[in-house]
Amino acid sequence: MPEKFCGPAGKRWGNEISRFTVPKGLWLSVVLCLGILLTASPALAHRMLVYAFTEGDSVHVESKFVGGGPVQAGEVQVQERSSGKVLVTGTTSDQGKFSFPIPPEVKAGRLDLLIVVSASMGHQGEWLLKAESYLPAQTAAAEAAPAAPESTPAPPSKTETKAAPMDQRMMEEALNKALERQLTPVKEMLTEMSTRRISVSDIVGGLGYIMGIFGLWAYFLSRKPRP
Amino acid sequence: MHISEGVLSPAVLAGGAGLAVLGTAMGLKKMDYEAIPRVAILSAAFFVASLIHVPVGPVGLHLVLNGLMGLLLGWAAVPAILIALFLQALLFQFGGLTVLGANTVIMALPAVVCFYLFRPLLRRPNPASAIGAFACGFTAILLSGLLVAAFLMGTGQAFVKVAQLAVLAHIPVMFIEGVITLFIFLFLKKVRPEMLEGIYA
Numbered sequence: 008m009p010e011k012f013c014g015p016a017g018k019r020w021g022n023e024i025s026r027f028t029v030p031k032g033l034w035l036s037v038v039l040c041l042g043i044l045l046t047a048s049p050a051l052a053h054r055m056l057v058y059a060f061t062e063g064d065s066v067h068v069e070s071k072f073v074g075g076g077p078v079q080a081g082e083v084q085v086q087e088r089s090s091g092k093v094l095v096t097g098t099t100s101d102q103g104k105f106s107f108p109i110p111p112e113v114k115a116g117r118l119d120l121l122i123v124v125s126a127s128m129g130h131q132g133e134w135l136l137k138a139e140s141y142l143p144a145q146t147a148a149a150e151a152a153p154a155a156p157e158s159t160p161a162p163p164s165k166t167e168t169k170a171a172p173m174d175q176r177m178m179e180e181a182l183n184k185a186l187e188r189q190l191t192p193v194k195e196m197l198t199e200m201s202t203r204r205i206s207v208s209d210i211v212g213g214l215g216y217i218m219g220i221f222g223l224w225a226y227f228l229s230r231k232p233r234p
Numbered sequence: 235m236h237i238s239e240g241v242l243s244p245a246v247l248a249g250g251a252g253l254a255v256l257g258t259a260m261g262l263k264k265m266d267y268e269a270i271p272r273v274a275i276l277s278a279a280f281f282v283a284s285l286i287h288v289p290v291g292p293v294g295l296h297l298v299l300n301g302l303m304g305l306l307l308g309w310a311a312v313p314a315i316l317i318a319l320f321l322q323a324l325l326f327q328f329g330g331l332t333v334l335g336a337n338t339v340i341m342a343l344p345a346v347v348c349f350y351l352f353r354p355l356l357r358r359p360n361p362a363s364a365i366g367a368f369a370c371g372f373t374a375i376l377l378s379g380l381l382v383a384a385f386l387m388g389t390g391q392a393f394v395k396v397a398q399l400a401v402l403a404h405i406p407v408m409f410i411e412g413v414i415t416l417f418i419f420l421f422l423k424k425v426r427p428e429m430l431e432g433i434y435a
Contacts, residue, residue: 129382131239
């Protein structure tokens with residue numbers, strides 16, 4: 008009797024094995040998807056990061072692909088934000104950098120600068136350099152300069168008063184320079200942190216949206232009487 | 235392959251959007267009830283494929299998989315790509331909402347063209363159909379590169395120069411996509427031939 012059962016049982020086993028070979032492909036795809044999720048999240052080729060800061064009288068622009076290298080030979084256009092007038096143009100270096108002196112009319116008019124860097128194949132990024140962020144140092148210097156003549160008549164000795172504002176201005180400049188040098192990496196770090204990176208929840212969320220959208224579509228089609 | 239926001243002029247954007255709407259309508263018309271899960275799966279695959287970095291070549295590139303989508307979906311690739319691109323724009327900031335139409339055309343038009351171009355070859359027995367599958371994945375990327383150049387022509391960039399750059403930069407991706415399309419086609423043909431019904435219909 009047991010021998011008789013052996014045949015069909017073995018056959019059933021065979022059936023089950025063949026039934027389970029199809030989900031093997033499913034497992035493969037699940038593993039593949041997980042692999043993609045784990046390895047690919049920081050890889051981003053499309054978003055360009057443009058970042059500009061001032062140092063003394065010049066503006067330094069840096070640009071790179073998020074998660075990639077610098078934008079080499081990218082076209083830089085500096086526009087005035089409100090009118091869109093192009094003030095300065097240029098190309099980035101191999102390190103993705105470009106510098107230009109602040110045009111005097113920009114300084115006089117306290118204009119906001121929109122710096123647009125475009126790379127090949129339709130990639131583009133921009134950075135808004137607001138007047139407040141590059142002019143405070145200048146206005147402070149300008150305020151200090153008119154203040155100096157007013158203060159000159161009051162103190163009696165000439166040499167000291169001439170020296171004092173000069174010293175002050177020089178000190179301020181030196182301080183600004185030192186601060187800029189110290190703060191540049193911090194600024195860069197901040198911009199790097201402020202660019203949103205793709206998280207796993209973005210990916211999973213997107214996949215969920217796709218399922219939902221097509222599920223909805225299937226639902227509406229299923230409501231229709233099918234021929 | 236994604237064109238960023240603010241690069242194209244409004245007229246070109248409107249043209250792209252119009253073409254995308256037409257293609258989507260065509261795709262939805264051709265998409266029957268049974269095809270929906272297939273379209274959804276490939277839409278999800280396209281959505282995630284853009285995160286797979288191809289580190290070869292001068293610029294950072296990623297997989298597109300539009301040849302595979304054309305092979306498996308035909309016209310239904312257009313709504314699938316549109317939805318995936320929409321979510322990529324929202325969640326990954328690839329491309330943008332205003333360029334959605336243009337980007338859809340760039341990636342979906344080659345899918346549809348390759349479907350009709352290689353369908354006769356794919357129907358034939360194995361050596362010919364395998365070559366067809368590779369060529370489908372390869373050509374779709376090539377055409378997408380040319381379409382990027384065509385769209386950028388409106389911005390005053392010379393077509394030949396941009397096309398050269400886009401095509402040269404994507405050569406590694408073309409080969410990788412060709413091989414991926416080939417293997418998925420052979421795998422499905424063996425394991426799930428009903429997934430390929432679009433070719434034989």
